[in-house]
Amino acid sequence: MSENSFKHMSVTDLQAVMANKSHVVVDIRDANSFANGRIAESIHLTNESLPDFLREADLDAPVVVCCYHGISSQQAAEFLISQDFTEVYSLDGGFTQWQTQFPDDIER
Numbered sequence: 001m002s003e004n005s006f007k008h009m010s011v012t013d014l015q016a017v018m019a020n021k022s023h024v025v026v027d028i029r030d031a032n033s034f035a036n037g038r039i040a041e042s043i044h045l046t047n048e049s050l051p052d053f054l055r056e057a058d059l060d061a062p063v064v065v066c067c068y069h070g071i072s073s074q075q076a077a078e079f080l081i082s083q084d085f086t087e088v089y090s091l092d093g094g095f096t097q098w099q100t101q102f103p104d105d106i107e108r
Contacts, residue, residue, distance in 0.1 A: 006077035009064055009089035011098045014039075015105065023062040026053070028076050029095060039066060039098055040107040045076070054083055062087040070094040 017023050018040070025042040027034055034044045045053055045065075057063070063085055067073040073090040080088045091098070099106060 004081050004086070006065075006074065006081050006088040006090055008092050010092050011101050014064055014089075014091060014098075015102055017062075018105070023064050023089075024057070025064045025066055025091075026076075027066045027095070028073060029066070029068055033068070033095075035108075037095070037099065037106045037108050039095065040105060042066060042107075057085070059083075059085050060087070062089065064089045064091055066091045066098070067094045069096050 014023070014025070021041075025039050026045040027038050027042045028045050031044070031046070038044070043049075043053065063077075063080055065073040065077045065080065065088065067076070070090060070092045071094075073094060077088045077090040
């Protein structure tokens with residue numbers, strides 16, 4: 001049994017690492033919310049896209065899970081850790097916080 005657990009990341013910290021494209025951002029919100037605005041280059045992770053993501057992802061690349069407010073992303077981050085991802089973060093404040101702090105960094 002692994003002792004690894006996910007970590008937390010602030011939207012400010014995520015914005016700082018976005019420039020070097022070192023982190024993969026996955027967004028678990030519903031399709032309509034994702035279509036209406038998302039963190040640039042984020043991947044929409046749904047029950048349908050999850051198997052492909054798990055098969056194709058680099059397990060050693062840092063993954064940041066984004067939801068609405070940073071609550072359900074914690075369960076999703078824990079799940080990814082259980083799937084052998086080594087570095088997983090839950091985005092504190094979620095997309096709501098991102099949208100408030102970085103309105104110019106939203107892709108539609």
